[in-house]
Amino acid sequence: MLLASHGRAAAAEPVLEHAPRVASYQLDAKLDEGAHRVYGRGSIELFNYTSTTLHELYLHLYMNAFKNDQSLFLRSPFGAGRSGGHGGKWGYIDVKRLYAPQMEADLWPNRSAKSPGDPDDETDVRVPLTVPLEPGQTLKLDVTFEVQLPEIVERTGFKQSYHFVAQWFPKLAQLLPDGSFNHFSFHPQSEFAADFGSYDVTLDVPEKDVVGATGKCEPLPSPGVGRRALRCRAKDVHDFAWTSWPDFVETRAQVGSVDVRVLTPPNHAKNAATELETVRFGLSHFGERFGAYPYSTLTVVHPPDAAADSGGMEYPTLITTGGAWFAPFTGARDVEAVTIHELGHQWFYGLFASDEHRFPFLDEGLNSYAEHSGLAQRFGTASAFSGFGLRISNEALSRAIAAARGADEPIAQGAGDFFSFRSVGAIVYGRTASLMSTLERVYGKQQLDLALHDYADFARFRHPEPRDLLEAVRGRLGDAAAGNLERALFERASVDYLVRDVQSVPRDPHAGVFDESSGRRTVPRSEPRPPAHFAGHAIVLRHGTLEFPVDIELCFEDAHCEKRSWDGHGTDYTLSVDSTSQLVSVTVDPTQRVLLDDDLTNNAAGTRERGTPRAFERLFYYAELLLGGGLP
Numbered sequence: 001m002l003l004a005s006h007g008r009a010a011a012a013e014p015v016l017e018h019a020p021r022v023a024s025y026q027l028d029a030k031l032d033e034g035a036h037r038v039y040g041r042g043s044i045e046l047f048n049y050t051s052t053t054l055h056e057l058y059l060h061l062y063m064n065a066f067k068n069d070q071s072l073f074l075r076s077p078f079g080a081g082r083s084g085g086h087g088g089k090w091g092y093i094d095v096k097r098l099y100a101p102q103m104e105a106d107l108w109p110n111r112s113a114k115s116p117g118d119p120d121d122e123t124d125v126r127v128p129l130t131v132p133l134e135p136g137q138t139l140k141l142d143v144t145f146e147v148q149l150p151e152i153v154e155r156t157g158f159k160q161s162y163h164f165v166a167q168w169f170p171k172l173a174q175l176l177p178d179g180s181f182n183h184f185s186f187h188p189q190s191e192f193a194a195d196f197g198s199y200d201v202t203l204d205v206p207e208k209d210v211v212g213a214t215g216k217c218e219p220l221p222s223p224g225v226g227r228r229a230l231r232c233r234a235k236d237v238h239d240f241a242w243t244s245w246p247d248f249v250e251t252r253a254q255v256g257s258v259d260v261r262v263l264t265p266p267n268h269a270k271n272a273a274t275e276l277e278t279v280r281f282g283l284s285h286f287g288e289r290f291g292a293y294p295y296s297t298l299t300v301v302h303p304p305d306a307a308a309d310s311g312g313m314e315y316p317t318l319i320t321t322g323g324a325w326f327a328p329f330t331g332a333r334d335v336e337a338v339t340i341h342e343l344g345h346q347w348f349y350g351l352f353a354s355d356e357h358r359f360p361f362l363d364e365g366l367n368s369y370a371e372h373s374g375l376a377q378r379f380g381t382a383s384a385f386s387g388f389g390l391r392i393s394n395e396a397l398s399r400a401i402a403a404a405r406g407a408d409e410p411i412a413q414g415a416g417d418f419f420s421f422r423s424v425g426a427i428v429y430g431r432t433a434s435l436m437s438t439l440e441r442v443y444g445k446q447q448l449d450l451a452l453h454d455y456a457d458f459a460r461f462r463h464p465e466p467r468d469l470l471e472a473v474r475g476r477l478g479d480a481a482a483g484n485l486e487r488a489l490f491e492r493a494s495v496d497y498l499v500r501d502v503q504s505v506p507r508d509p510h511a512g513v514f515d516e517s518s519g520r521r522t523v524p525r526s527e528p529r530p531p532a533h534f535a536g537h538a539i540v541l542r543h544g545t546l547e548f549p550v551d552i553e554l555c556f557e558d559a560h561c562e563k564r565s566w567d568g569h570g571t572d573y574t575l576s577v578d579s580t581s582q583l584v585s586v587t588v589d590p591t592q593r594v595l596l597d598d599d600l601t602n603n604a605a606g607t608r609e610r611g612t613p614r615a616f617e618r619l620f621y622y623a624e625l626l627l628g629g630g631l632p
């Protein structure tokens with residue numbers, strides 16, 4: 001039941017079958033579809049698994065991020081988060097009662113109404129306990145609350161008769177092993193952190209609505225005229241989201257032991273088929289790489305076009321995807337990409353539950369790499385786009401996005417510490433993915449797969465931290481790889497390989513007067529004739545502090561090429577080339593294993609001008625122009 005303590009040795013820990021049950025919820029929710037309100041009541045249970053006596057707790061009221069334009073989420077003049085603004089109608093949550101039976105007290109009147117240190121924000125609320133909660137005890141709280149849903153903003157809310165209800169109930173902040181709470185205001189660049197538990201949620205909705213929700217749902221007797229009710233239950237999860245809309249078309253399939261439902265708007269049959277096929281591939285692919293998907297249901301929600309902002313998000317056993325009805329016909333693999341990305345989050349978020357606020361790269365970054373390598377496995381070099389005779393991979397795309405901001409900021413920092421959401425996109429999503437792809441290409445996919453499998457085995461239900469990833473990489477790829485990973489994550493470390501001073505000159509046989517032990521000897525100059533030998537020279541340099549081993553390719557006048565290797569240690573490597581054909585060009589890292597290389601245009605130099613590397617860089621640039629945009 002106890003969470004693993006820190007400083008743990010990943011290899012020694014058994015894979016957990018179930019999550020520790022720390023924060024559990026039993027909720028009844030009634031949707032007033034006309035007013036777009038949810039009336040909620042039920043109970044919350046917190047198990048004090050720590051060895052510390054608790055005198056307070058923190059509740060996240062995320063819906064209050066959309067209450068007014070002074071919330072931390074909305075007050076930036078530059079727009080909010082991923083969706084870039086607020087909806088047409090404010091959203092908020094009112095808690096009416098938070099009663100603790102074992103304390104015989106309503107704790108709500110004594111809460112701090114505002115977030116700590118932020119008099120304008122109401123998303124992080126401290127609640128003092130009137131009786132301390134001892135180690136090993138469970139606190140039960142009876143709660144009553146009302147939610148006004150916003151018009152769709154940041155993946156939650158309503159649009160006409162469509163409702164997507166996420167971050168909607170008073171949610172316990174994550175209890176950390178030292179007895180403190182991991183609480184924070186809802187930041188526009190940040191996602192979440194929560195404890196595992198069980199959810200038992202009854203939904204009361206209009207009779208004509210089709211419902212998608214976390215967990216396994218069963219119908220209940222109708223609660224009244226024109227209404228229907230469902231009871232949805234999920235174990236070993238850390239959140240609960242649901243959607244209700246009369247126009248959903250359901251496509252259903254059994255994939256292994258998982259009951260998959262795809263909910264799409266009408267006229268999206270092609271997208272529904274694409275999403276189902278992507279999930280079919282992804283459940284098996286990610287299951288092999290990161291451990292089996294342990295739940296019996298998975299719901300894929302494709303929002304209506306008017307509510308596209310609720311697409312591209314992950315919740316336990318429920319993901320939202322997106323794309324226009326015509327997306328499958330354009331050549332861009334947007335629908336596949338967003339679906340497989342969100343499915344990947346069932347591991348990098350759902351099962352692992354790393355702290356998305358403190359280390360978003362463990363979630364979005366590793367998941368972007370998982371997305372790219374999954375798509376590459378399925379579609380090869382055309383993983384992002386195939387059309388007009390052009391094939392573009394997600395790796396190329398990711399490199400292009402990351403290269404634009406390079407090492408502006410460390411990867412391993414809090415979501416709110418990044419300059420902007422554009423920076424989160426480039427560094428958390430793009431640079432982490434390029435870093436992991438670099439490890440894959442330099443040290444071998446098989447070894448990195450083993451390392452990530454070790455990480456996944458450990459991370460399942462354990463809230464992993466960066467050190468757990470570093471240890472897994474060290475265990476399979478060695479100290480040098482782990483050192484590179486650590487510097488790239490924490491120290492803004494970068495690398496640029498380049499070639500300078502390529503020369504190749506003919507060497508005639510020696511001529512002149514030579515003193516030898518047998519006496520003085522005069523060797524005449526030979527007659528002019530084609531040179532038999534060339535003396536060649538080049539310098540390969542490494543800028544930056546990442547030290548990846550690289551290949552160096554030398555190509556000669558007679559069209560043959562030779563390969564040298566450099567371990568990447570030291571700042572430079574001098575090549576001496578004695579050859580029978582003239583050296584024409586030297587290329588460092590000719591197969592582009594080091595995707596993190598800041599500048600690919602200087603990776604080759606020759607004794608003559610060559611244009612190929614520049615053309616290569618331009619392709620990345622056009623890839624970015626073609627497909628840059630939203631980050632799921």
Ligand SMILES: [Zn+2]
Binds near residue numbers: 341345364632
């Ligand atoms: Zn994501």
